[in-house]
Amino acid sequence: MQKIFVVGAGTMGSGIAQVFAENGFDVIIRDVDIKFVERGLGVIENNLKKSVEKGKITEEEKNKVLGRIKGTVDINEAKDVDFVIEAAIENMEIKKQIFKELDNVCKEGTILATNTSSLSITEIASSTARPEKVIGMHFFNPVPVMKLVEVIKGMKTSSETFNTVKELAQKLGKTPVEVNEAPGFVVNRILIPMINEAIGVLADGVASASDIDEAMKLGANHPIGPLALSDLIGNDVVLAIMDTLYSEFNDSKYRPHPLLRKMVRAGLLGRKTGKGFFEYK
Numbered sequence: 001m002q003k004i005f006v007v008g009a010g011t012m013g014s015g016i017a018q019v020f021a022e023n024g025f026d027v028i029i030r031d032v033d034i035k036f037v038e039r040g041l042g043v044i045e046n047n048l049k050k051s052v053e054k055g056k057i058t059e060e061e062k063n064k065v066l067g068r069i070k071g072t073v074d075i076n077e078a079k080d081v082d083f084v085i086e087a088a089i090e091n092m093e094i095k096k097q098i099f100k101e102l103d104n105v106c107k108e109g110t111i112l113a114t115n116t117s118s119l120s121i122t123e124i125a126s127s128t129a130r131p132e133k134v135i136g137m138h139f140f141n142p143v144p145v146m147k148l149v150e151v152i153k154g155m156k157t158s159s160e161t162f163n164t165v166k167e168l169a170q171k172l173g174k175t176p177v178e179v180n181e182a183p184g185f186v187v188n189r190i191l192i193p194m195i196n197e198a199i200g201v202l203a204d205g206v207a208s209a210s211d212i213d214e215a216m217k218l219g220a221n222h223p224i225g226p227l228a229l230s231d232l233i234g235n236d237v238v239l240a241i242m243d244t245l246y247s248e249f250n251d252s253k254y255r256p257h258p259l260l261r262k263m264v265r266a267g268l269l270g271r272k273t274g275k276g277f278f279e280y281k
């Protein structure tokens with residue numbers, strides 16, 4: 001397996017492309033508009049520049065990694081790749097459309113993985129004629145730093161596909177865990193309702209945003225507070241995950257907090273828009 005196709009050049013797609021390229025794979029990264037592709041490539045270049053400044057890699061290594069990544073807006077460039085990982089927006093209809101197109105374009109043996117953070121792998125797979133080759137490969141943000149990959153089996157995912165993706169995660173220096181499909185998988189089913197609760201604590205006026213985060217950092221030893229984490233993930237992504245948990249389980253304990261929805265409607269998405277619960281330069 002050598003040629004990788006990444007769909008989506010946002011927060012996750014760019015990180016995933018970087019990690020594959022750092023580990024010697026040839027990567028094509030695709031988004032719907034060239035300006036999104038260029039933004040993603042810019043983020044990767046910036047990350048690598050910082051690694052050079054810190055003395056972690058040489059200028060030559062940086063250029064080698066960048067040389068392995070090519071941007072495109074054309075999905076047909078997936079025709080001879082060995083593996084696809086999709087990291088477009090968290091929307092079932094869009095993901096099904098993408099998988100349908102990939103199924104038509106890609107070689108018979110190509111595995112189609114999704115980085116979805118909560119959606120049904122089985123439903124995404126149903127839009128293809130190769131459900132046994134469709135799987136969840138869930139990276140964590142920021143991808144170059146976080147060690148975990150959840151490898152999620154849909155109802156029809158074959159054990160061969162599962163084993164290949166588990167080994168692939170290990171080749172990237174990540175630690176895979178095996179997950180049977182369920183809304184939010186393991187981490188997000190636990191983590192995202194906690195963030196939603198922190199938003200409730202803020203809305204109730206119990207404490208300020210910075211005090212809520214300080215409390216969870218010092219009182220629960222979290223590396224960053226839940227509101228800063230929501231800004232890092234993207235408040236739109238957090239809302240999409242809560243919406244999935246709520247509608248799939250049909251349980252009011254997963255109700256997205258109205259303040260979260262209001263913030264997303266206002267475009268206060270967090271780091272990627274410069275403002276969320278906190279401001280970013």
Ligand SMILES: CC(=O)CC(=O)SCCNC(=O)CCNC(=O)[C@H](O)C(C)(C)COP(=O)(O)OP(=O)(O)OC[C@H]1O[C@@H](n2cnc3c(N)ncnc32)[C@H](O)[C@@H]1OP(=O)(O)O
Pocket residue numbers: 047050054116117139140141142143144145146187188191223224229233237
């Ligand atoms: C929503 C989903 O579906 C699933 C998810 O992803 S949920 C989100 C999961 N992620 C988390 O929980 C992250 C929680 N936060 C953290 O662990 C830390 O804040 C952090 C690792 C992100 C940053 O650490 P920090 O100590 O606060 O900041 P900082 O000192 O700047 O960074 C630590 C290292 O990470 C690197 N780093 C930080 N952000 C980075 C990024 N976006 N890309 C690449 N590297 C990054 C830094 O360069 C630094 O590297 P060195 O140690 O080699 O110098």
Ligand SMILES: NC(=O)C1=CN([C@@H]2O[C@H](COP(=O)(O)OP(=O)(O)OC[C@H]3O[C@@H](n4cnc5c(N)ncnc54)[C@H](O)[C@@H]3O)[C@@H](O)[C@H]2O)C=CC1
Pocket residue numbers: 007008009010011012013030031032033036086087088089090091094098115116117118138139140141232233234237272
């Ligand atoms: N943000 C996070 O912390 C995490 C997100 N995820 C998941 O990863 C996926 C991507 O999330 P982010 O990178 O945060 O989103 P993002 O909003 O930063 O980026 C999404 C990108 O997908 C592009 N896109 C939309 N439709 C497309 C299409 N048809 N073809 C190609 N590109 C398309 C958008 O233009 C955008 O650049 C989502 O499914 C999300 O749930 C998973 C783990 C962590």
